[in-house]
Amino acid sequence: MDGVIESEEMHYEGNCIRPPSEANSILLQVTLGCSHNKCTFCGTYQGKRFAIKDEKTILGDILFAAKYMRRQDRVFLMDGDALVIPQKRLLWILEHIQENLPWVKRVGAYANTKSIRMKSPDELVALKEKGVTILYVGVESGDEETLKAIRKGTSGQNLINMGRKVKDAGIKLSVTVLLGIAGRERSLVHAKATGELLSAIDPDYVGALTVMLIPGTPLYEEYEKGLFHLPDEKGLLLELREMIAHTHLTRGLFFSNHASNYLPIKARLPRGKQDALDVIDYALKGGVSLRPEWMRAL
Ligand code: SF4
Numbered sequence: 001m002d003g004v005i006e007s008e009e010m011h012y013e014g015n016c017i018r019p020p021s022e023a024n025s026i027l028l029q030v031t032l033g034c035s036h037n038k039c040t041f042c043g044t045y046q047g048k049r050f051a052i053k054d055e056k057t058i059l060g061d062i063l064f065a066a067k068y069m070r071r072q073d074r075v076f077l078m079d080g081d082a083l084v085i086p087q088k089r090l091l092w093i094l095e096h097i098q099e100n101l102p103w104v105k106r107v108g109a110y111a112n113t114k115s116i117r118m119k120s121p122d123e124l125v126a127l128k129e130k131g132v133t134i135l136y137v138g139v140e141s142g143d144e145e146t147l148k149a150i151r152k153g154t155s156g157q158n159l160i161n162m163g164r165k166v167k168d169a170g171i172k173l174s175v176t177v178l179l180g181i182a183g184r185e186r187s188l189v190h191a192k193a194t195g196e197l198l199s200a201i202d203p204d205y206v207g208a209l210t211v212m213l214i215p216g217t218p219l220y221e222e223y224e225k226g227l228f229h230l231p232d233e234k235g236l237l238l239e240l241r242e243m244i245a246h247t248h249l250t251r252g253l254f255f256s257n258h259a260s261n262y263l264p265i266k267a268r269l270p271r272g273k274q275d276a277l278d279v280i281d282y283a284l285k286g287g288v289s290l291r292p293e294w295m296r297a298l
Helices: 055-068 087-100 113-118 121-129 144-149 156-168 187-201 218-224 233-245 273-284
Strands: 026-029 074-078 106-111 132-140 172-179 205-210 252-255 266-269
Touching: 026 055, 055 087, 087 121, 113 132, 113 156, 121 132, 121 156, 132 156, 132 187, 144 187, 156 172, 156 187, 172 187, 172 233, 187 233, 205 233, 233 273, 266 273
Parallel strands: 026 074, 074 106, 106 132, 132 172, 172 205, 205 252
Antiparallel strands: 252 266
16 A cells, blocks of 8 residues: 555554553554543543544554564554444454454454444454454443433443344453442442343453543532542442342353452352352451552553
């Protein structure tokens, strides 16, 4: 391709995030920002206008990775919602990854219900055949009231349908849920509804993060005005307990080991459920030291 933008580094723009499990992946930024960008708690892409990056820049980065990243066998497509890229263009990107980085075994990306809806079941299968074997979806809550309050732009039923659509295409599904996002009063309602939603989706991986209040976000403003109250440490543990108690997965991993959490848990469900509940009960009795506030991070 004429005019490919080759350089001595990858072309990253603005704030870039990736799931913890993609820490060693080649991070290929194919979009800027998030196509939704309205969730009240999220400050990740504030001020970043959503765009799909041009083909020359993307190809330049793939060629850079081909030269310098030969030991990394996973690619993660950033930013917030790479699945929203039209199918033809996405296949073009995946084909260039396969051609230039033949050692790559897995491609992952964030997705949301809107971008999954845009793909037909056959298109998802085609993406899988071109290397996309895992998608990450922010579920946050199974409670309709909470989903509306945080402006997630989707419903529980949508999350179930789209989550199952990903799985039916043979693509692994990793979802995140947010502890504390429903505030103090709705904490246990959110926990139970989220566990039930997770059971209906039956994802391969669940990551439970604790909501962090980010200055500049609508949720932070609500907090400052006294309209939003985060549960305390005990409340968050009870929420986690209720969520796990209502989560029935055929075969999946439930993590709460993100740095934002007070108590790291890693349970293989269904087998490890009782052990996880026992650890939480022990922590509630003061038997386990929780991650100190200063060590918690996004
Ligand atoms: S939480 Fe995800 S979907 Fe919501 S605005 Fe942030 S990046 Fe976009």
